[in-house]
Amino acid sequence: xxxxxxxxxxxxxxxxxxxxxxxxxxxxxxxxxxxxxxxxxxxxxxxxxxxxxxxxxxxxxxxxxxxxxxxxxxxxxxxxxxxxxxxxxxxxxxxxxxxxxxxxxxxxxxxxxxxxxxxxxxxxxxxxxxxxxxxxxxxxxxxxxxxxxxxxxxxxxxxxxxxxxxxxxxxxxxxxxxxxxxxxxxxxxxxxxxxxxxxxxxxxxxxxxxxxxxxxxxxxxxxxxxxxxxxxxxxxxxxxxxxxxxxxxxxxxxxxxxxxxxxxxxxxxxxxxxxxxxxxxxxxxxxxxxxxxxxxxxxxxxxxxxxxxxxxxxxxxxxxxxxxxxxxxxxxxxxxxxxxxx
Amino acid sequence: xxxxxxxxxxxxxxxxxxxxxxxxxxxxxxxxxxxxxxxxxxxxxxxxxxxxxxxxxxxxxxxxxxxxxxxxxxxxxxxxxxxxxxxxxxxxxxxxxxxxxxxxxxxxxxxxxxxxxxxxxxxxxxxxxxxxxxxxxxxxxxxxxxxxxxxxxxxxxxxxxxxxxxxxxxxxxxxxxxxxxxxxxxxxxxxxxxxxxxxxxxxxxxxxxxxxxxxxxxxxxxxxxxxxxxxxxxxxxxxxxxxxxxxxxxxxxxxxxxxxxxxxxxxxxxx
Numbered sequence: 001x002x003x004x005x006x007x008x009x010x011x012x013x014x015x016x017x018x019x020x021x022x023x024x025x026x027x028x029x030x031x032x033x034x035x036x037x038x039x040x041x042x043x044x045x046x047x048x049x050x051x052x053x054x055x056x057x058x059x060x061x062x063x064x065x066x067x068x069x070x071x072x073x074x075x076x077x078x079x080x081x082x083x084x085x086x087x088x089x090x091x092x093x094x095x096x097x098x099x100x101x102x103x104x105x106x107x108x109x110x111x112x113x114x115x116x117x118x119x120x121x122x123x124x125x126x127x128x129x130x131x132x133x134x135x136x137x138x139x140x141x142x143x144x145x146x147x148x149x150x151x152x153x154x155x156x157x158x159x160x161x162x163x164x165x166x167x168x169x170x171x172x173x174x175x176x177x178x179x180x181x182x183x184x185x186x187x188x189x190x191x192x193x194x195x196x197x198x199x200x201x202x203x204x205x206x207x208x209x210x211x212x213x214x215x216x217x218x219x220x221x222x223x224x225x226x227x228x229x230x231x232x233x234x235x236x237x238x239x240x241x242x243x244x245x246x247x248x249x250x251x252x253x254x255x256x257x258x259x260x261x262x263x264x265x266x267x268x269x270x271x272x273x274x275x276x277x278x279x280x281x282x283x284x285x286x287x288x289x290x291x292x293x294x295x296x297x298x299x300x301x302x303x304x305x306x307x308x309x310x311x312x313x314x315x316x317x318x319x320x321x322x323x324x325x326x327x328x329x330x331x332x333x334x335x336x337x338x339x340x341x342x
Numbered sequence: 343x344x345x346x347x348x349x350x351x352x353x354x355x356x357x358x359x360x361x362x363x364x365x366x367x368x369x370x371x372x373x374x375x376x377x378x379x380x381x382x383x384x385x386x387x388x389x390x391x392x393x394x395x396x397x398x399x400x401x402x403x404x405x406x407x408x409x410x411x412x413x414x415x416x417x418x419x420x421x422x423x424x425x426x427x428x429x430x431x432x433x434x435x436x437x438x439x440x441x442x443x444x445x446x447x448x449x450x451x452x453x454x455x456x457x458x459x460x461x462x463x464x465x466x467x468x469x470x471x472x473x474x475x476x477x478x479x480x481x482x483x484x485x486x487x488x489x490x491x492x493x494x495x496x497x498x499x500x501x502x503x504x505x506x507x508x509x510x511x512x513x514x515x516x517x518x519x520x521x522x523x524x525x526x527x528x529x530x531x532x533x534x535x536x537x538x539x540x541x542x543x544x545x546x547x548x549x550x551x552x553x554x555x556x557x558x559x560x561x562x563x564x565x566x567x568x569x570x571x572x573x574x575x576x577x578x579x580x581x582x583x584x585x586x587x588x589x590x591x592x593x594x595x596x597x598x599x600x601x602x603x604x605x606x607x608x609x610x611x612x613x
Contacts, residue, residue, distance in 0.1 A: 072349045107348040107580035222609060249584045252349065252394065252577040255418075259390040262349055267583070275575045275585055278395065278417025281548055281613035283574065283588075289610060301590035 005163040007179035008186050014159055017175050018047055021084055025120065028064065029086035030057040039064075042086070052087055053127035053154045055142075056314055060245035061085070061092035062099060065115050066266075068242075072111055072252070073262035080118065088123040091135050091314035093147040095245035101306040102248055120167055123148040125194065129201045132315030134328050137205050138214055140313050142197045155189045208328035211335040214309060217299055221334050222292070230330045231291035233323030238268030240294065240317035240325075246302060246310045249274075269294055295330070348580050351388045351433030352377075357408070358428055362494040366459060367424055368400065368412040373434050376406040380441035381466040382571060382599050386579045387411060388433030389426070393419030396438070396576045396594070400462030402469035409434075412462035412494060438579040439598045442467050442543070442569070444474075450541045451480035453533075455554045457526050457546025458487060461494050463571055464545050472505055480540075481506040482533055486526025486550070489514045509533065526550060527557040537562050545571045548613035555602055565603035572598050572605075574613075 009017075021027060027042040029050040037057040042050065064085060103112035126133075126142035135142055144151045149168030153160040160182065163169050172179060210217070241247045253263040267274060270290050276282045284290045302310030311327070318326050354377075358370040377385065377399075384398040395417075401410035415424045426432070452471060456464045464483070471478055483502075487493045489512050495502075502508050509529045511522040522529065526546070542563055544554045551570060558568050572593045574586040581595035589608040591597065605611050 072347070074347075074350075102582055105581075107578075107582070109582065110347055248582075250577065251583065251585075254388060254391060254393045257391050261391075262394075264349070267585070269584070277573070277575050277613070278420060279547075283610045283613050293610070296589075297584075301587065304590040 005169075006182045006187075007161045007163075008155075008158060008182050009161055009179055010158040013178040015048065017172075017178065019044060021171070022047065024082070025084035026081045027084045027086060030054075039085075039087070050086060052124045052152055052159070055126045055128060055130045055133055056089040056091055056316075057087065058316075060243060060314070060316060061088055061095060062245055062248060065099060065119065066103070066112055066248060066250075069263060069265040070111065071261050072109075072264045073260050082118040082120060083115075084120045084122060086122045086124075088121055088144075088148070089126055089314075090123070090140060090142060090144040091133075091312040092245050093121070093123055093144050094140055094308075094312045095314075096147050097308060098246045098302055098306045098310065099248055120149050120171065121147070122150045122152060122168075124152040124154070126197055126201075127154065127193070129197065129204065130315060130319070131204065132318040133201055133313065134205045134208065134315055135313035136198065136201045137208060137210065137328060137331070138309055138311045138313045141194075142201050143194050153190050153193065155186060155193065160186055160190050205328065208332040210331060214299055214311070214331070215303060217331055217334045218296060221337070224334065224337055226330060226333045226337055227288050227292045229333075230325055231288040233325060234270065234287060234291055235322050236270050236272065236287060236290075237322055238270050239320035239322065240327075241268035241270055242266055243316035243320045244298075245312055245314055245316070246298070269297070295327075299331075349435070349578070351386070351394075351435045354409075354432050354434045356426055356428055356430045356432060359426075362412060362496075363492050365416075366412060366414045366492075366494055368410050368494075369423070369426075369432075370401075371409045371411060371432060371434070372407065373409065377409055377434055377437065378406045379403055379437035381444075381470045382441035382463060383437040383439045384463075384579070384598060385409075385411075385434050385436035386438070387423075388435070389419055389422050390431065390433060392422045394433070394577075395419050396573075396579060398463035398466060398571070398598075400465045402473070403466060404469070404473065410462075412459065412465075414459045436579060438594050440596070442470070442571075442599055444470060447471075447541050448474075448477045450478065451482070451536055451539050452478050453535060453540050453542040454481075454483040454485075455526060455530070455542060455544045455546075455558070456483060456485045457550035457554070458492065459494070460545030460547070460550070460571070461485065464543070465495065467543065468502070468506070475505070480536075482509070482535070483507070484509045484511075484526055484529035484533065486511050486513065486529070486546075488512065490516050490519045507533075525553070527554055530557060530561060535561075537564075537567075541567055541569060543569045543571070548573070552612040559602075565606050566601045568602040570600050570602060570605070572600055 030037040031040045039057045039059050103109040123144040148164040151162040249267045251267045298310035354371045354373040360368040381403045384396045388394040397411045399409045400412045515523045576586040577583040579594045581592045586593035
């Protein structure tokens with residue numbers, strides 16, 4: 001696809017198509033649940049309550065590709081219906097290449113691959129960032145530019161649909177006549193909306209602006225007192241790891257007393273036992289070392305491993321933190337504290 | 343078609359168990375299919391229903407049909423393994439990692455600085471070096487054990503002493519010990535080496551590797567001539583789970599053998 005392929009579809013038409021998809025796919029999308037946007041199973045009873053705009057849901061995208069606990073000993077995962085994930089935001093989409101690379105390659109994980117192949121991703125623009133959102137601080141933006149099969153931008157009483165892949169194009173087989181070519185007013189509405197949301201995210205993050213580029217934040221800062229200060233309220237709950245869309249550390253567990261079962265589960269590098277060997281040794285015995293390691297992984301290691309920054313600015317680590325640790329504040333202080341570049 | 347499952351093991355049967363020391367046993371293991379590996383690479387050894395851990399074979403790489411693993415009883419998985427006997431079944435997957443760079447070693451003198459259960463991977467390396475003995479002008483091994491009771495492969499050491507320059511020391515001697523006493527690095531004081539020509543291999547517990555490396559640097563070894571076989575907590579072995587990382591490097595995939603020059607600028611290297 002050389003040029004951007006965009007259409008307009010009215011809400012009613014969109015929902016009539018979606019109702020058909022419910023038969024073919026297991027559809028997952030954000031719904032309001034106790035005031036929180038939570039990705040849930042969509043049925044003919046709740047499809048009209050899907051939240052397409054606002055901001056990211058509580059679960060990171062990895063939840064649906066890499067379950068928090070699964071058996072990886074045996075054959076392929078159960079052949080399941082293809083999944084259609086709706087309402088995924090840019091901050092989750094941009095985590096996807098890291099997961100794809102980590103679980104691809106020479107030792108590709110067939111469980112991840114099977115789910116990935118059977119997942120269609122319909123993303124959507126943010127309209128209202130949460131207070132914790134900071135995608136623009138780490139090079140992102142609150143609307144998807146790539147990595148989706150379809151993207152929806154809610155305008156007036158309908159959606160502007162951008163086709164991002166052949167898989168996305170195929171979704172409309174037989175529905176072509178419901179899609180309208182984009183008119184100039186719609187195009188302008190999209191541009192205007194995106195500018196406004198971008199400004200909102202920028203504005204709320206102004207106090208945390210970075211004096212140096214993100215990938216240089218750690219230069220000369222390994223012994224900085226910023227680490228001690230921010231780690232001082234960490235309770236090692238691991239929420240920042242588990243909620244992060246790019247974190248994908250896992251443990252394997254054979255202690256099932258059943259042969260032929262090997263459980264894989266999400267792990268968290270903040271846990272004191274994370275890297276402890278049978279002999280009891282660990283390279284990061286102190287909490288501040290583990291805290292610093294997480295930042296180093298996000299801001300340096302993942303980029304060296306997979307070619308892109310490990311933080312997408314989704315803000316889940318801030319929202320989930322029991323110790324009120326704000327990654328933006330830590331990064332801001334690292335960017336301006338003396339010793340940088342030394 | 344299901345792609346190959348990288349977490350699945352092949353079956354193997356324990357053929358023989360040798361008690362090396364009170365806490366260390368060598369397990370001779372026959373896999374269903376020959377397990378080809380290069381010395382210094384490792385396998386994930388599975389005790390079914392119990393656990394899995396990475397071990398480098400101590401047997402020669404040219405004998406992939408019958409492997410040996412020399413293992414200390416230190417944790418849950420190894421204690422269960424130590425309770426196993428000939429005829430019992432285990433699982434194997436791998437081989438993983440880079441192994442020793444034999445091509446880079448060729449033509450050089452080789453110094454092995456080995457502590458405790460660092461001997462098993464060193465033994466696999468020695469088998470490979472001795473198979474091609476003419477390529478290595480000098481092979482010197484300095485081995486340190488905690489006490490005379492903790493020395494592994496005692497039944498092979500006389501023969502080894504005929505093939506290479508073998509030096510041994512113990513930290514804590516007993517009444518019958520007539521050899522040297524002191525940590526393994528003290529052995530280096532008595533050995534004269536051609537530094538420009540020698541590749542040093544360091545394998546052992548973290549504390550020994552740290553002080554061994556510092557000693558080699560002090561003696562004058564350039565960091566790129568010091569080869570370390572690193573160890574960390576590890577699950578997957580295939581560069582996914584991230585438990586074994588040193589900075590951005592995976593011990594399981596980029597290592598386990600590193601030149602010290604690759605690691606020297608990183609922090610939290612040693613346990």
